[in-house]
Amino acid sequence: MxxxxxxxxxxxxxxxxxxxxxxxxxxxxxxxxxxxxxxxxxxxxxxxxxxxxxxxxxxxxxxxxxxxxxxxxxxxxxxxxxxxxxxxxxxADQPLLPGVAELLAEARAAGLPCAVASSSSRRWVEGWLRRLEVYHAFATVVTADDVVATKPAPDLFLTAAARLGLPPAGCLVLEDSPNGIRAARAAGCPVVAIPGAISRQVPLPPADLTLPSLAHTSLAALRQRFG
The missing domain is CATH 1.10.150 (DNA polymerase; domain 1)
Structure with a gap:
């Protein structure tokens, strides 16, 4: 899809x-x-x-x-x-990781909705999104405050897809963690693994695509790969 x-x-x-x-x-x-x-x-x-x-x-x-x-x-x-x-x-001084801002800008230009699905609290996630001035880029933000079970359960991704009004199979998940990849798989979403500074030190379950960072791709490339 x-x-x-x-x-x-x-x-x-x-x-x-x-x-x-x-x-x-x-x-x-x-x-x-x-x-x-x-x-x-x-x-x-x-x-x-x-x-x-x-x-x-x-x-x-x-x-x-x-x-x-x-x-x-x-x-x-x-x-x-x-x-x-x-x-x-x-x-406190951590910036957006490479490629995040660019991918969000590409999605906005293409009219492709974006969501956040995080096991952290709403206060933590929304505080960061506002501080880094990207909160407006997301159609919905789903956090631990919104679901019964967080990752590796699929609830966060299923809730995000439902709020977007889309089937999970049409929502491409971008994840860095083992639990996040498992959750996306359980939800029926395609998933790209982008291991972070910590998660690249541990084994990750299989993803549909693995990238060293979001700076190594583009929305066009992702659409071609998953379209």
Missing amino acids: PIRALIFDFDGLMVDTETPALQSWQEIYAEYGVTLNVHDWAATLGANAGFDAHTHLVSLLRERDPLLAERVIAERDTILARRQARKDELS
């Missing part, structure tokens, strides 16, 4: 907020003398569940210092707040 809309993921696809997300936790882990590796973290890419970094930190500490582990449990809220503040600090 020809492409009738584009559905963008947000974190890692439009803006590299995935590196700050991981780095902020790695810094917390380092304070306690342990390490968080990208393969443990991979379960959370594109999702808002599946891996609890605080619980994982506690499990690592129990093996070497049970008393310290209990302190980390007691200080959970403080640790989470510090980590969020650090993530926000590291994310």
Whole structure:
């Protein structure tokens, strides 16, 4: 089926907020003398569940210092707040990733509707879209606040397609994460994988097309490939 809309993921696809997300936790882990590796973290890419970094930190500490582990449990809220503040600090100056603005401009010129489907909160996603002055480019924004289950469940993409008034098979999904690719597949959408700084370090499930960045394609090329 020809492409009738584009559905963008947000974190890692439009803006590299995935590196700050991981780095902020790695810094917390380092304070306690342990390490968080990208393969443990991979379960959370594109999702808002599946891996609890605080619980994982506690499990690592129990093996070497049970008393310290209990302190980390007691200080959970403080640790989470510090980590969020650090993530926000590291994310603050991140720009749109290469090719995003150009593809949105091409879609606008062609009259092709675009949507966002993200496992993050509406506050997070819309805040970024407005800050980067691309909110107006999207016909709809679907977030974790709009569905029962986030990626790898298909709900976000099915909701985006329904809001666009299109069948999922006509909505081309642009994704960087394993969970996002699985969700697009489950929804029946064709999917292009654009691995980000973090997701390129882990195995990805099969996609219909894989690109190093959105700067390596164009709307015309995508329409030719999927039309």
